[in-house]
Structures are given as C-alpha cells and as structure tokens.
Amino acid sequence: MKYLLHLPIAGPQATPEILGALARKGEELGFDVLAASDRLILPRTVRSRYPYGVSGGFPGGEASQRTLEMLTVLAFLAGQTSRVKLLTSVIVLPYRNPLLAAKMLATLDVLSGGRLIVGCGVGWMREEFLALQVPTRFEDRGAVSNEYIEGLKELWTSPDPSFQGKFLSFSDLEFTPKPAQTPHPPFWIGGESPAALRRVARLADGWMPIAGNPRYPLESFQQLESAIQRLRVMVEEQGRDPNRVHIRFGGAWSFSETKTDGGRRQALTGSANQVAKDIHSYRKLGVSHLYMSLLGSNLQESLERMERFMTEVAPLV
Numbered sequence: 001m002k003y004l005l006h007l008p009i010a011g012p013q014a015t016p017e018i019l020g021a022l023a024r025k026g027e028e029l030g031f032d033v034l035a036a037s038d039r040l041i042l043p044r045t046v047r048s049r050y051p052y053g054v055s056g057g058f059p060g061g062e063a064s065q066r067t068l069e070m071l072t073v074l075a076f077l078a079g080q081t082s083r084v085k086l087l088t089s090v091i092v093l094p095y096r097n098p099l100l101a102a103k104m105l106a107t108l109d110v111l112s113g114g115r116l117i118v119g120c121g122v123g124w125m126r127e128e129f130l131a132l133q134v135p136t137r138f139e140d141r142g143a144v145s146n147e148y149i150e151g152l153k154e155l156w157t158s159p160d161p162s163f164q165g166k167f168l169s170f171s172d173l174e175f176t177p178k179p180a181q182t183p184h185p186p187f188w189i190g191g192e193s194p195a196a197l198r199r200v201a202r203l204a205d206g207w208m209p210i211a212g213n214p215r216y217p218l219e220s221f222q223q224l225e226s227a228i229q230r231l232r233v234m235v236e237e238q239g240r241d242p243n244r245v246h247i248r249f250g251g252a253w254s255f256s257e258t259k260t261d262g263g264r265r266q267a268l269t270g271s272a273n274q275v276a277k278d279i280h281s282y283r284k285l286g287v288s289h290l291y292m293s294l295l296g297s298n299l300q301e302s303l304e305r306m307e308r309f310m311t312e313v314a315p316l317v
Helices: 016-029 070-080 098-111 126-131 138-157 194-203 221-237 272-285 299-316
Strands: 002-006 033-036 085-088 116-121 187-190 206-208 246-251 289-292
Touching: 002 299, 016 033, 016 070, 016 299, 033 070, 070 085, 070 098, 098 116, 098 138, 116 138, 126 138, 138 194, 187 194, 194 206, 194 221, 221 272, 272 299
Parallel strands: 002 033, 002 289, 033 085, 085 116, 116 187, 187 206, 206 246, 246 289
Antiparallel strands: none
C-alpha cells in the first residue's frame, strides 16, 4: 500500500514554513504522494449543492477565504522534496485554458524530475465557474473535461500536436518541453458518479474516489468493492487491462479517534491494529493508494499524527 498526505492550501497551516516542514517530514517518514486541492475563487454566496455531505451545504468557513493556488503550491513542494510524488487532487479542468494548463503541468513535471500525477475533476460549484468566466457552460463540464484530457495527451506526446473537438481545437504549433514522464504524467480521475467511472475507463490511469458522497456512497467495504468491480468491467470493455488502473481511496478520517456509523466502527478509525486491518481489507479490494486526514490543528500536532501513523500503523500492514 502507498500512502498519500494531503497538504492544506487554506487556513493557518497554509504558510511557506509549515507547508515546507510538512512536505519534508512526509518524505522523510516514507509517504509516497503529496497532494493539494484546487480552489481559485470562493464566491461569498454558494447555493450549489456540495457533493460530500448529507445537507449539501458547503463547509467553507473563514479559512477558505485565504486560499493558495494549487499548482503554485505543488511547485513549491517540489523544491522542498526530491522523491515523493506530487498530486493535483483535483485540478478542475474547465477552470484553466487547456494550453496554459498543459504548459504549467508539463513545467511542474520537468522541474520536479517527473513526479507529477494529474488528478482531474469536473467541478461542482456553479458560482465559481461563473466568477472565473469559464467560456463553456457549467452543464458541459464533463464533456469539456474529456476533451481537455485528450488535448493534454496530444500536446504532451505528439511532435506536431493537432486536435479538433467541440470545445478545444489547435494545430500548427510547437509545444515544448514535453513532460519528463513518458508518454505523459498519469491521469487519475476524481468523483464517484457513473460519468466519473466512464471517464476513468476510457481516459485515465487511476480512479480516486472518496467517502462521504451520499448519492454514491462508498462507506462500506461492500459498496467500494461493488464500484471497483463495475469499473473493472468498464475498463475491460475499453480493451484495457484493469490491473493497470490505480485505485486511490480515502476520506477525512483520523486513526487517532474512533468514529461510529450506526453503532459500527467507521473504517480507518480506532487503534493502530484496527486501522491496519482495514488497510489490509482495502488492499484486497484493489486499492493501491490510501488517503487519511492526518493534519492536526497546528504544525506540531500534524507532525505527531504523521509520525504516529507511519511508525505504528504502516509497519503492521
């Protein structure tokens, strides 16, 4: 099992000093991936339904007002580390001009020595789309994202890139440098919906769902197993090998506490032995990368949680 550490882009720990300390310690402890999320503009009024909560209300809070830009954060983290992978978790594809995004992502891969993983999503907040003046309709964001992935691959792999689609067209241009990774950095798709699974099956190298989506629940091992089996069938239908598609799973849980759901212990919470047993179960389902919430309220607490997980839980797996 490989372990992913999600670093903050907002709040009191989103500072150069703390981000650098977390990244360096994470690499020292043996974490495999550092991740950052994407939030460019936060409208003061958000009526869009937040996917990861029963109420649908966005739990933004004041900390979300001071938000760093994800690709800049990952570039900073690349300079703080030398081995650990860097994951966009997730880049909302329609938010950035695709040729500009291709250049920024390729640059990040080159400067990090080929450590980029492109985690992609289509977005959920209509208000942010409007604030950013995205040139396509919010309702078309899935189709737009599919074309952008195809366009990025063309720019990164072809000596004479050309693409003609409904939302993206280019030709007769030079695109260099190419990313350090060949043929290109891997694409992992976020989201739990049927459309997300179809996107993984056709276009991606990995799937990165999280728990907490009431429309597409994955809280139980049985629910996740069923979703992974559906994905494997869809990948095979595309003529691809499902064993080559990575699965990253996780949620906002911390093993430092025990949470219950209907009287039953929630997975990945509780003692080190309980969490290790859960990780074994996820690995049997095909999960290759695991994410848990290990950040505390301050730097010292975060470092202690990270070290405790890697010294008490990881050796038991």
